[in-house]
Amino acid sequence: MQWRLGPAKGFRVSDEAHRVTTFELFFDLVFVFAFTQVTHYMAATHSAIGVLQALTILTLLWWSWVSYAWLANQTHVDEGGVKLGMSVAMIAMFIVALVIPEAYVDLPGGLFGPLVLVIAYMVVRVTHLTLYYVAAADDPPLRRQILRTSLALVAGSGFLIAGALVANPLLQTWLWLIALVLDVLLTYVTSSGGNWRVHSAAHWAERFGLVVILALGESIVAIGVGAAQEPVSVAIITGSALALLLSIFLWWIYFDTTALAAERELARLRGVERAGLAIDGYTYLHLMLIAGIVLVALGVEDVIAHVEDAEPLGLFGAAALYGGVSCYLAGVAFFWLRVARRVKWLRFAAALLVLAAMPVAALLPPLLALAVLVVAGGVLIVVESVRYAEHRREIREAHGHASAVEADDTAGAS
Numbered sequence: 138m139q140w141r142l143g144p145a146k147g148f149r150v151s152d153e154a155h156r157v158t159t160f161e162l163f164f165d166l167v168f169v170f171a172f173t174q175v176t177h178y179m180a181a182t183h184s185a186i187g188v189l190q191a192l193t194i195l196t197l198l199w200w201s202w203v204s205y206a207w208l209a210n211q212t213h214v215d216e217g218g219v220k221l222g223m224s225v226a227m228i229a230m231f232i233v234a235l236v237i238p239e240a241y242v243d244l245p246g247g248l249f250g251p252l253v254l255v256i257a258y259m260v261v262r263v264t265h266l267t268l269y270y271v272a273a274a275d276d277p278p279l280r281r282q283i284l285r286t287s288l289a290l291v292a293g294s295g296f297l298i299a300g301a302l303v304a305n306p307l308l309q310t311w312l313w314l315i316a317l318v319l320d321v322l323l324t325y326v327t328s329s330g331g332n333w334r335v336h337s338a339a340h341w342a343e344r345f346g347l348v349v350i351l352a353l354g355e356s357i358v359a360i361g362v363g364a365a366q367e368p369v370s371v372a373i374i375t376g377s378a379l380a381l382l383l384s385i386f387l388w389w390i391y392f393d394t395t396a397l398a399a400e401r402e403l404a405r406l407r408g409v410e411r412a413g414l415a416i417d418g419y420t421y422l423h424l425m426l427i428a429g430i431v432l433v434a435l436g437v438e439d440v441i442a443h444v445e446d447a448e449p450l451g452l453f454g455a456a457a458l459y460g461g462v463s464c465y466l467a468g469v470a471f472f473w474l475r476v477a478r479r480v481k482w483l484r485f486a487a488a489l490l491v492l493a494a495m496p497v498a499a500l501l502p503p504l505l506a507l508a509v510l511v512v513a514g515g516v517l518i519v520v521e522s523v524r525y526a527e528h529r530r531e532i533r534e535a536h537g538h539a540s541a542v543e544a545d546d547t548a549g550a551s
Contacts, residue, residue: 155337159215172352197317204262359434387462390469
């Protein structure tokens with residue numbers, strides 16, 4: 138295995154053999170806590186504006202996480218100065234997660250919550266840009282690309298600070314949304330046909346697969362949180378089993394073939410085309426998957442907390458549960474469209490049908506609403522398994538062959 142060593146001491150440039158490190162997984166733990174805090178915030182506010190505020194924070198979290206995913210694909214983040222810098226970012230991100238309950242309404246006493254969140258978030262982002270710039274020391278085009286991206290952060294930071302300082306939570310929400318739109322859109326515009334690098338396709342695909350797993354893990358925690366509030370009963374056990382089945386279905390839809398095929402396509406591409414897929418399919422479209430999972434976690438927590446009730450689930454719980462699944466299905470469908478340039482109409486249709494069923498689900502008892510959704514997910518998986526059986530077999534066989542070749546190469550190198 139050979140590595141290119143850039144002028145910046147302690148920063149090794151990655152190659153195709155690069156894989157996710159344990160330090161990256163450790164780094165992700167603060168985001169697991171942050172996702173949980175977002176779900177709790179939505180449950181506490183129990184309103185449409187609360188969900189909008191929480192999704193705004195979730196996007197801030199995602200934009201931070203994905204920035205470090207790019208850094209970790211550029212260099213080894215478990216070595217030298219970059220490890221120290223990411224440790225600083227971990228602490229700052231934990232502060233962001235810790236203060237989420239005070240993100241829009243400061244609690245009496247202590248520091249001013251909204252401003253603490255913004256300052257900690259800026260530390261996370263500035264640390265990333267600094268580390269990325271140093272790690273790209275032997276790549277002037279990449280350094281110019283990083284500088285252009287920093288302008289997007291600067292454009293949005295003023296609105297973030299202004300939002301934190303206003304005394305009106307609604308105005309703060311819109312100012313933070315403007316900041317996000319500026320950052321996200323300007324980054325996309327400056328990235329189109331730019332000079333980003335994806336050195337390892339396997340590392341990149343695995344990194345995003347793991348964050349989806351972590352989000353799904355948070356949805357399973359939501360089952361336990363809801364169940365822990367009530368005495369164990371047949372309804373609690375049934376609801377928990379159904380909720381876990383729903384999480385399994387979400388896993389299946391993404392990981393059974395889509396993630397494998399996407400990794401293979403990413404490995405086939407080179408240069409600008411590979412970076413383009415990494416930007417469109419992963420950096421942007423995967424946010425729909427994470428948002429969908431977090432909303433599902435909120436819906437599941439609501440269902441389990443009222444699983445014994447005969448009263449209707451209500452629009453809030455139905456919107457979270459059914460809307461979250463619809464968002465997830467649409468995200469996977471759009472991701473596949475970007476990867477393969479082909480439409481899987483079944484997934485788009487399923488996303489629309491689940492969304493259309495939301496008003497009906499609001500009128501059903503919580504347990505029944507969850508059961509209907511699980512049955513629908515099971516039907517989708519069975520239909521896809523039959524319809525795409527040959528395609529699924531080819532993808533899994535190709536992935537198995539690629540893994541075997543990689544294992545042989547690694548053994549030969551050692």
